[in-house]
Amino acid sequence: MHKPIIALDFPSWEDTREFLQGFHGEPLYVKVGMELFYQTGPGLIASLKEMGHDIFLDLKLHDIPNTVRQSMKGLAALDVNMVNVHAAGGSEMMEAALEGLDAGTRAGRERPALIAVTQLTSTSETQMQKEQGILKPLRESVLDYAALAYESGLDGVVCSALEARDIMDRIGAAFLKVTPGIRLAGDGASDQKRVVTPERARELGATAIVVGRSITKAADPYTAYLKVKQQWGKE
Numbered sequence: 001m002h003k004p005i006i007a008l009d010f011p012s013w014e015d016t017r018e019f020l021q022g023f024h025g026e027p028l029y030v031k032v033g034m035e036l037f038y039q040t041g042p043g044l045i046a047s048l049k050e051m052g053h054d055i056f057l058d059l060k061l062h063d064i065p066n067t068v069r070q071s072m073k074g075l076a077a078l079d080v081n082m083v084n085v086h087a088a089g090g091s092e093m094m095e096a097a098l099e100g101l102d103a104g105t106r107a108g109r110e111r112p113a114l115i116a117v118t119q120l121t122s123t124s125e126t127q128m129q130k131e132q133g134i135l136k137p138l139r140e141s142v143l144d145y146a147a148l149a150y151e152s153g154l155d156g157v158v159c160s161a162l163e164a165r166d167i168m169d170r171i172g173a174a175f176l177k178v179t180p181g182i183r184l185a186g187d188g189a190s191d192q193k194r195v196v197t198p199e200r201a202r203e204l205g206a207t208a209i210v211v212g213r214s215i216t217k218a219a220d221p222y223t224a225y226l227k228v229k230q231q232w233g234k235e
């Protein structure tokens, strides 16, 4: 769980395979998001598993409880390590997601960890207040969503590392804090608003980091990955 999670945000399996060839067969923790999954379909998951990689399937479900329950049943059968929903879907939806995962997990297999997105790392406090009508500090909104996810029985949240310490203090160390919005020093933030380096994420108490463009767009992705891994300092 602790190795950096690489976001495979690519448009095709060919691009993904080419990228992974540069990692010399090293077993990785990868994240498959909407861009890749919608192009390739579920077959991709089996291919990545055959290559020995752990998988965070990031489809950020957010729908009525029944739809989420049934969809999670299908995702559980893919036997990935972690999946997610949006906490904004509410406690009933998050509980339904867990029920679906439990129902869909094959005998003898471990249920995928279920985490909830709090406030996307591309959201700023001003945006949140203006566009979502949440009139409190962003930190508080993240904490409230984390508490709701915890009360709904989830294993953790997706947040910025900037909020990890507060969540740990309020909910405890075992609750996962999976943190995207990671950049190597000198890399542009692009669409991300709440950004930290791998080293800072560790200091702030993140459980895991999710890194996309600082690795995938680097001139030498494997060297960038090793740099991220060294700065992050966990295996």
Ligand SMILES: O=C(O)c1cc(=O)[nH]c(=O)n1[C@@H]1O[C@H](COP(=O)(O)O)[C@@H](O)[C@H]1O
Pocket (backbone or CB within 6 Å): 007, 009, 031, 033, 058, 060, 084, 117, 119, 120, 121, 122, 158, 159, 180, 181, 182, 192, 210, 211, 212, 213, 214
């Ligand atoms: O759930 C996620 O993985 C996620 C949540 C969030 O709040 N912010 C966020 O950036 N992500 C994902 O993390 C990855 C970050 O990519 P980079 O910004 O390129 O490092 C993307 O694949 C996003 O979809």
